[in-house]
Amino acid sequence: MPVAGPKPPELAGRDVILNEAAIALQRVIHGRHDRSQILLGLRGTGKTVLLNAIETLAQAHGHITSFIEAPETGRLADQLYPKVHQALRKLSGFEAAKAAAYSGLRALRGFAGAFKIKIGDVAISVDPEPGVADSGNLEFDLVDLFQAVGRAAQAAGSGWSLFIDELQYLDEPELAALIVAIHRSNQTNLPILLFGAGPPQIAALSGNAKSYAERLFSFPPIGALDDASARAAIRQPIQEEGEDIEDVALAAIVRVTHGFPYFLQEWGYQAWNAAASSPIAEGDVAMASVNALKRLDEGFFRVRLDRLTPKERDYVVAMARLGSGPYRSADVADALGESVQSLGPRRASIISKGMIYSPAHGDIAFTVPMFDDFLRRTFS
Numbered sequence: 336m337p338v339a340g341p342k343p344p345e346l347a348g349r350d351v352i353l354n355e356a357a358i359a360l361q362r363v364i365h366g367r368h369d370r371s372q373i374l375l376g377l378r379g380t381g382k383t384v385l386l387n388a389i390e391t392l393a394q395a396h397g398h399i400t401s402f403i404e405a406p407e408t409g410r411l412a413d414q415l416y417p418k419v420h421q422a423l424r425k426l427s428g429f430e431a432a433k434a435a436a437y438s439g440l441r442a443l444r445g446f447a448g449a450f451k452i453k454i455g456d457v458a459i460s461v462d463p464e465p466g467v468a469d470s471g472n473l474e475f476d477l478v479d480l481f482q483a484v485g486r487a488a489q490a491a492g493s494g495w496s497l498f499i500d501e502l503q504y505l506d507e508p509e510l511a512a513l514i515v516a517i518h519r520s521n522q523t524n525l526p527i528l529l530f531g532a533g534p535p536q537i538a539a540l541s542g543n544a545k546s547y548a549e550r551l552f553s554f555p556p557i558g559a560l561d562d563a564s565a566r567a568a569i570r571q572p573i574q575e576e577g578e579d580i581e582d583v584a585l586a587a588i589v590r591v592t593h594g595f596p597y598f599l600q601e602w603g604y605q606a607w608n609a610a611a612s613s614p615i616a617e618g619d620v621a622m623a624s625v626n627a628l629k630r631l632d633e634g635f636f637r638v639r640l641d642r643l644t645p646k647e648r649d650y651v652v653a654m655a656r657l658g659s660g661p662y663r664s665a666d667v668a669d670a671l672g673e674s675v676q677s678l679g680p681r682r683a684s685i686i687s688k689g690m691i692y693s694p695a696h697g698d699i700a701f702t703v704p705m706f707d708d709f710l711r712r713t714f715s
């Protein structure tokens with residue numbers, strides 16, 4: 336299943352995170368504290384499928400859920416509006432929550448007015464409640480709005496979990512407002528959890544938001560699967576079809592993919608197609624590797640490279656030639672025969688395109704696993 340989003344045939348190696356989420360979801364419904372989670376990982380490591388799996392869990396545990404993919408351009412408020420509306424409508428279906436959900440809709444109406452949200456088809460027929468969620472200051476208003484939704488969820492004996500994928504596309508004030516709103520919900524014991532996902536650099540928040548975030552959230556790193564999980568991710572689906580794969584073949588797949596979920600799916604897909612008979616053998620994997628690399632080089636990797644200008648491309652190729660990352664910016668500058676300062680804007684521009692990030696001061700790394708290999712293959 337080399338496709339972003341839908342559940343892979345075997346969601347391998349994420350039991351600890353799923354268990355933690357299941358516990359948190361149940362605890363908040365019972366009025367106990369627990370931490371929201373922000374999944375941090377590179378492209379293709381399985382954050383979106385994990386968020387989807389947690390959403391399914393949340394619903395199974397009686398939560399009302401809202402799922403947003405933060406847009407590369409656009410405002411959080413616009414995205415939230417129809418989702419919160421839908422959540423409140425669902426909550427209003429609980430007899431015990433009718434009044435609270437109605438108050439929630441009034442707060443949402445004020446919010447929509449304050450942020451001049453184009454309400455389109457999702458109009459609200461109630462009057463706003465003056466002074467609630469209508470200041471135009473996102474931090475204040477999101478607190479009010481979350482309080483209102485949280486009280487409705489509480490009255491319903493339910494919970495509200497909010498899922499936000501691609502958190503890096505929120506701007507700082509939006510992220511900060513979100514964190515403060517979750518902080519207030521925690522303090523007032525409301526059954527709200529946030530599950531977010533984004534690349535590792537979003538952990539580097541500043542100011543108040545940072546000190547809250549450290550206490551409020553766990554930041555599970557989502558990375559390559561360990562050996563046993565990587566094997567399971569390939570072998571389980573094959574065996575479910577009544578077929579098998581040789582151990583050496585399986586080992587070869589895990590070796591070339593380094594256990595990265597997206598690459599595992601790509602190799603699994605190609606190996607299955609390459610094999611004329613079962614069990615899938617080492618030779619099938621060799622053929623799969625040719626096809627898989629070709630597809631990745633022409634697709635997954637290529638589309639990312641194409642976002643760079645020629646100068647930016649020189650920069651990332653210089654990185655790759657230094658071996659596997661992270662890299663010192665100073666070493667990249669040396670390799671290009673330029674100063675770190677003069678390369679600053681170029682580096683910043685590549686960061687803003689989401690190709691590289693700074694895992695620590697003065698360091699730089701690729702946001703896509705095995706991108707360095709790709710660049711060395713392509714620009715040798």
Ligand SMILES: Nc1ncnc2c1ncn2[C@@H]1O[C@H](COP(=O)(O)OP(=O)(O)O)[C@@H](O)[C@H]1O
Pocket residue numbers: 336337338339340341342343344345346347348349376377378379380381382383384385568596597598599600
């Ligand atoms: N735990 C896992 N086990 C097996 N395959 C996985 C796992 N997590 C993700 N995948 C697969 O990896 C690919 C990338 O997943 P996705 O959630 O889109 O990554 P991300 O959101 O981190 O970029 C998909 O093809 C998905 O099916």
Ligand SMILES: [Mg+2]
Pocket residue numbers: 339382383384500
């Ligand atoms: Mg994703």
